[in-house]
Amino acid sequence: MKIASYNINGIKARLPALTAWLEEAKPDVAILQEIKSIDEAFPREHFEDMGGYSVETHGQKSFNGVALLSKYPLEDVMCGLPGDEEDEQARYIEATVVGDQAVRICGLYLPNGNPVPGGPKYDYKLAWMERLRTRAKELLSKEEIFFMAGGDYNIIPQAEDAARPEDWTEDALFRMDSRDAFRRIVNLGLTDAFRARNQAAEQYTFWDFQRGSWQRNDGIRIDHFLLSPPECADLLTDVGIDKEVRGREKPSDHVPIWIELAA
DNA sequence: ATGGTAGAAGGTCTA
Numbered sequence: 102m103k104i105a106s107y108n109i110n111g112i113k114a115r116l117p118a119l120t121a122w123l124e125e126a127k128p129d130v131a132i133l134q135e136i137k138s139i140d141e142a143f144p145r146e147h148f149e150d151m152g153g154y155s156v157e158t159h160g161q162k163s164f165n166g167v168a169l170l171s172k173y174p175l176e177d178v179m180c181g182l183p184g185d186e187e188d189e190q191a192r193y194i195e196a197t198v199v200g201d202q203a204v205r206i207c208g209l210y211l212p213n214g215n216p217v218p219g220g221p222k223y224d225y226k227l228a229w230m231e232r233l234r235t236r237a238k239e240l241l242s243k244e245e246i247f248f249m250a251g252g253d254y255n256i257i258p259q260a261e262d263a264a265r266p267e268d269w270t271e272d273a274l275f276r277m278d279s280r281d282a283f284r285r286i287v288n289l290g291l292t293d294a295f296r297a298r299n300q301a302a303e304q305y306t307f308w309d310f311q312r313g314s315w316q317r318n319d320g321i322r323i324d325h326f327l328l329s330p331p332e333c334a335d336l337l338t339d340v341g342i343d344k345e346v347r348g349r350e351k352p353s354d355h356v357p358i359w360i361e362l363a364a
Numbered sequence: 365a366t367g368g369t370a371g372a373a374g375g376t377c378t379a
Contacts, residue, residue: 110379111371135379137372163372164379213379222378255379309379310369354370354379 102173102200102362103127106251106324108134108210108307108355112143112168115353122346122357123152129172130198132208134253134355136166143168161191167208167252173198182209184232192229197246202364204333205240205248209233211255214273223273226255230282237289240329247333247364250291251326253355256283258293261302262322274323287327292334294326294360299340306342307355315347324358336362 105128109115112133123131131154136143138160145156154170159180169175175196182193192210197203211233214226233250240248257275260266269275287293295304305320314320328334339361346356 114371135371164377215379312368 102129102198102204102364103359104130104132104206104249104251104326104362105357105359106132106134106208106253106326107357108253108324108353110135110353110355111137113138114351116144116147118346118349118351118353120147120151121349122343123148123170126343126357126359128170128359129200130206131170132206132251133168133170134166134208134210136160136168137163138166157194157196159191159194161189165191165210167192167194167210169194169196169206169208171196171198171206173200182229182232182236184235185228188229200364203246204362204364205246207236207240207248207250207252209250209252209254211253213255214279217271217273217276226273227278227282230279230286234282234286234289237286237291237327241289246329247336248329249326249333249360249362251324251358251360253323254283254325255323256280256325257321257323258283258296258325262305264303264305264319264321269321274321290330291327292330292337294328294334294337295322295340295342295358297334297337297340304342305344306358308347310354324355326358326360333362336364338363
């Protein structure tokens, strides 16, 4: 089962690029972030027709929004991250797909958190990460379920995950409180799928639209897959970053990442 | 220190 994640930064603007990539990469499941669309405006029929995908969205006007595309039926869909009834931002969607075995797919768009310090957005980011940790713990307690949490984490886990780490030390994506919160999630026993199988330098998933970041390869690795232990991690057979997508016509600032599971 | 770009909007807000 090939599972991909792609922050598309707007479904309307990205429809041609997203379609072209889906047709060549052929993921069984695609987790999308920043669809920037309400559910009613998402072109679900387009994906049903072009790829035989089932489509579930958790959208919002103008900002955020996540979606799941799957060649398998999407079962037991859950929209929204538990733990805060007041939270109206559309950043989380979960569903089960059954291939050779069942996998719980968690698609997430973790808050950016800037500006820091002292901003309410940063407090929201840290609180959201604690809610994610709680949810992951809950899924881990259901021992019969393998789960995979993928998406735009807005976290640079280590210095080697940035071309210029010194530029990010005070940023919400890299400051120590953020990385500690990410590590608390990983330390539940989850596996960073990409680093488990690829130790190469300069493996990035995001290049800012500004300052010629792509041309200078001034990137960061902030899109991740975390796999539950040991079952889901043991199923991992391959990983990748579709970097070349960033150099195409009308690209997103993120590129797709993917994993292969023997499931 | 500032502003640079992009998207959903059709004014700013978010990143």
